[in-house]
Amino acid sequence: MTAARLSPDRPVTAVGGELRLPRPPGVIRRFWARHPLLVDILVAAAYFLPVLSALTLAAPIDPMPLWVSITGVLLVSVTAVIMVVFRRRRPWVLVGAGWMTTLVVYPLESVNVLAIAIGLYALAVYRSTRSAWIGFAGSAAVGTAAAAVVSFVEPSPFIAPSTLFLLALAQAVATPLIGTLIGINVGNRRRYVGALIARVEDLARERDRQAQLATALERSRIAREMHDIVSHSLTVMVTLADGSAATSARDPGRAAEGMRLVADTGRDALVEMRRMLGVLADPDTTAADARAPQPGTAALPELLESFRAAGLPVTLTTAGAGVTDPNLQLTVYRIVQEALTNALRHAPSARRVDVTIERVDGDLRVEVVDDGVGSQRSLVDARHSGADGHGLIGMRERVALYGGTFEAGPRGINGWRVRAVLPAPERPDGERE
Known part of the structure; x- marks a missing residue:
């Protein structure tokens, strides 16, 4: 310029x-x-x-x-x-x-x-x-x-x-x-x-500076969405493929079921990728995929089921009123998705992974805790190295958009905890927003 x-x-x-x-x-x-x-x-x-x-x-x-x-x-x-x-x-x-x-x-x-x-x-x-x-x-x-x-x-x-x-x-x-x-x-x-x-x-x-800043922010948002989709889907597919390869000799039926899950996960990822790329290529597109809603809290059970199929023992606990804001729902969904993807990748031996979503004093708290076995040093190095750092940055940016707080770090002797607090005040009519 x-x-x-x-x-x-x-x-x-x-x-x-x-x-x-x-x-x-x-x-x-x-x-x-x-x-x-x-x-x-x-x-x-x-x-x-x-x-x-x-x-x-x-x-x-x-x-x-x-x-x-x-x-x-x-x-x-x-x-x-x-x-x-x-x-x-x-x-x-x-x-x-x-x-x-x-x-x-x-x-x-x-x-x-x-x-x-x-x-x-x-x-x-x-x-x-x-x-x-x-x-x-x-x-x-x-x-x-x-x-x-x-x-x-x-x-x-x-x-x-x-x-x-x-x-x-x-x-x-x-x-x-x-x-x-x-x-x-x-x-x-x-x-x-x-x-x-x-x-x-x-x-x-x-x-011009505002346009450049808006472009950079939009590119960051797109990169964050792409990372969440690709990282989650590929991690689940790799884990399922490894498990299927390990059990193919002694349990061909279970291995075949695992490969079917790999195919389903890949198709879902392709649908999401096609929807995002279609919107980027043509903002006025009227394709059904482009009009499909973004995932929200209602899709969390299906998300957790996919991780359970990959061998991650996940439990979900909710408390308080539900989330009505679709943008806030998408943020909660992506935080849980990224946290579970990291747990599946870095703590495959975890015996318990707890996902908690609750409302407390006008705040929405999202917490994902696992008990992955291993030294805290190796966990910290693994989860903050390579491309995984982008996932933590993406979660932190999503929370920052709402003026909330985000924490991610070791928990006790073993395990890892991801905790996000998002402001969700009540509306004048008493309903939660």
Whole structure:
């Protein structure tokens, strides 16, 4: 997954290839957006040419030494170059150049603050509103000083110094203020649009992460179901096949019955596998197998009978109200199935396996205990090694979905215990959920 940098200047494909920004309205705006250098050159020309013309026209009216004229032209030229080079990247440089030009160059005995206004606009757009107001405060001070110099140091014979000062001061403050306000408006809109785009990018990335997480969780659920089906069926089939092979010589009838049970177990496993794979291949399938309900607590007697046929002495004890939630029923069924599969695989010599399902204080407790003979060290190593660890992880995940607790470990000197506690509160009508 890659994220492209979005810009309001042109359409850009964003995260996942779905998010597209609309084009700015109008051919002219799109043209300016694609040629920022040309825009900077035109802005510099709009400043340089009028000021240069004013300096040229003022020369015959108010003759000045040649070096003063050359200095003024150089300052205006340097300011124009700074507009092209630094207006977007370093607007403070342009503001500083505007201050210098304002204090030195006075075409037609007025204060030239156009460069300052352009610099303050750039500050507001490309930096921040705070920087723009700081720049405006400094510009007001510079403009006041320039107005004082124009009015009192170089007074005009046609206008009173006080009147000239007020006119120059109004120009020195109003023009930068206009540039600042326009820049703040444009800059705030630009930053707001940028924040919206960044938010959309974050939402798109979060959507992709949620989709990946949901996919991982679904794959984990499918793997857990597949493990429960395959592990249980294969364990029973292998045990029955071994028993049939061992008794085939002395008791052919019993061996044949065992092989028939192997075939029945294999068919049941195929039915469950076909149902799950059919749902994965076509979620809208209407096959009878796809519509068949998942096993629940009602199927526990049949499950236990299959283990008894494989030679595992299993007893079932229930207490309290029955389970009505089909999802909770499936969880109980899978926990019992996996625990008995582990007992059949790792404790084939067990003389007793007890399955207990009871309700106590709003909790559903499921416990599977066997008395398999053998050292606890070997039991722990066997039951936590290889693929068996997936079964314990699957049971733990099923219980965690309901916010319950799960324990699996040795019991006393011999045996193993699997215990799960699942919250099953009462509904307002008093029935158990």
